[in-house]
Amino acid sequence: MSIKLYRRILNNRSEIISDLRKFPDHTSFLHVYAKDIACWSIEIRWDYENDAELMNLIYITRHLQNKGVPNLGLTMPYIPNARFDRVNNYDEVFTLKYFAEVINSLHFDYVNVLDAHSNVSLGLIDRVRQIDVAPLIQKAIDDFSPDVLFMPDEGAHKRYSKMFDLPSTFGIKTRDWRSGEIKDYFLAEQNLVKGKRVLIIDDICSRGGTFYYASKLLRDNGATSTGLYVTHCEENIINGNLLNKEKSGIEQIYTANPLWHRDMTTSVYSPLDEIKVIN
Incomplete structure (x- = not known):
């Protein structure tokens, strides 16, 4: 219900x-x-x-x-x-x-x-x-232990980077509005992620194309491992490549609010504790 x-x-x-x-x-x-x-x-x-x-x-x-x-x-x-x-x-x-x-x-x-x-x-x-979303993201940070935080775009970087003391950077992408296809994607600060564990942070995931490309971009620039936190996660994630570690390179996916009710049969996906309303 x-x-x-x-x-x-x-x-x-x-x-x-x-x-x-x-x-x-x-x-x-x-x-x-x-x-x-x-x-x-x-x-x-x-x-x-x-x-x-x-x-x-x-x-x-x-x-x-x-x-x-x-x-x-x-x-x-x-x-x-x-x-x-x-x-x-x-x-x-x-x-x-x-x-x-x-x-x-x-x-x-x-x-x-x-x-x-x-x-x-x-x-x-x-x-x-x-x-307050910060305590939920902090749970993912505590579990994944990243060296650097990465946000898929500048808007997300402005929202999340000030919440935590860890160094952070973001991606710059060009997307076709109608099709949703990503045309170009590159790092704002390439040297920051080399040799580092990186946690990607954003508010919502559907099929996960943005995060798939983000993980590839980070690893191409020297990141040793990548994880993903999304506050809201759609069931459509099962139709993409994110849950396949070999394809996505993403070790762990965390979410605070799954937008469906079903059991996930993969060890990659970790729903966090029930959302607590903080007034």
Whole structure:
């Protein structure tokens, strides 16, 4: 179940029993088994898997508001449509903007998010608060013990490099917007990674082409080994080469928020502990 409800009492919270099922025609059949909720502070936790869940979020939120819940928050670690934070061609639909409008129409008292893809998402969502991602990345650093941190682009370098004392550098890439194909990729500081263990850090991984090329780039410039931390990891990673050590050269992959629920059968992939909301 990707949507859960919690009663918040000071710094503690207890799960509210709910049931999210479907009728044979695939419409929602929902129950919230809680009485006297009109005096409760409630938090909805949405661990995104697909867009269809948005309808259940709307139904449950409206139900709780109609019951008179005085304080209602949303924790949504991953922001759906976060990648589509700009429109470059006339035929492209600005899905992030319209998704944010739907979330804003629900009038949550706060919206907790983890490692937003860009400031555009943060600017579009009302009363948004960022969960601190540094402790999660630190777990990957503690396990992998890198000498140098690498971010796939300058924007990611600005976000993450100041969080840690380790030396860091970034890649400079040219990408085709429509196809997503990387045209050119090179290191900002070539001498920094020679003879070093390097941990690649970024916010999201799909198939993982960027990280595949990043690992190759680092090893071509003398890195002895590479690892990868991504906050959000899509199931599409299994369709790329990242989980194959021989092809990718990546020794270990860490993620804080897998965007699906299934067991991974490879020792390369390491989901970190459940995300802790830090207010």
